Amino acid sequence: MKLKLTPTQNLCVGFLETGFELIQVDDQFFFVKGDRKQKVLPKTLDALVNRGALQTTQEGTYELSDEFKEYRQQMRSTEEVKHIRH
Numbered sequence: 001m002k003l004k005l006t007p008t009q010n011l012c013v014g015f016l017e018t019g020f021e022l023i024q025v026d027d028q029f030f031f032v033k034g035d036r037k038q039k040v041l042p043k044t045l046d047a048l049v050n051r052g053a054l055q056t057t058q059e060g061t062y063e064l065s066d067e068f069k070e071y072r073q074q075m076r077s078t079e080e081v082k083h084i085r086h
Contacts, residue, residue, distance in 0.1 A: 003071060009048055012040055013064065017072075022062050 005013065012031070015038065016022065020031040022040070029045060031038045045062060048054040055065040 003051075005048075005051065005053065008044055009051070009053070012044060012048060013053055013068075013072075015040075016064050 015031040015033075018033075020033040020036075020038075022045075023030050023032050027042075029040045029042060031040060045054065049056065049062075052065055053068040054062045056062055
C-alpha cells in the first residue's frame with residue numbers, strides 16, 4: 001500500500017471517515033450526506049483503490065479498506081503520543 005495521498009485523495013478519505021456515502025449516478029460519483037453533495041472523479045477513486053485506501057465490495061460499492069483503517073488508527077495513536085510528550 002502506498003500511504004502518501006494527494007490532497008484530493010485525502011479529502012475523499014475524509015468524506016468517507018465522516019459519514020458521507022459514495023453514490024453513483026450514471027457515470028458520475030458523488031459523496032452525499034444529508035443535503036450536501038460533492039462530485040468525485042472516477043480516476044480519483046481508482047487511484048485510492050490502487051494505493052490500498054479503498055476497496056470495492058461484492059455489491060460494487062467503495063469502502064475504506066481494513067488495512068487503511070488500521071493505518072489511520074496507528075497514525076492517530078502516534079500523533080496523540082507526540083502531543084503528550086510536548
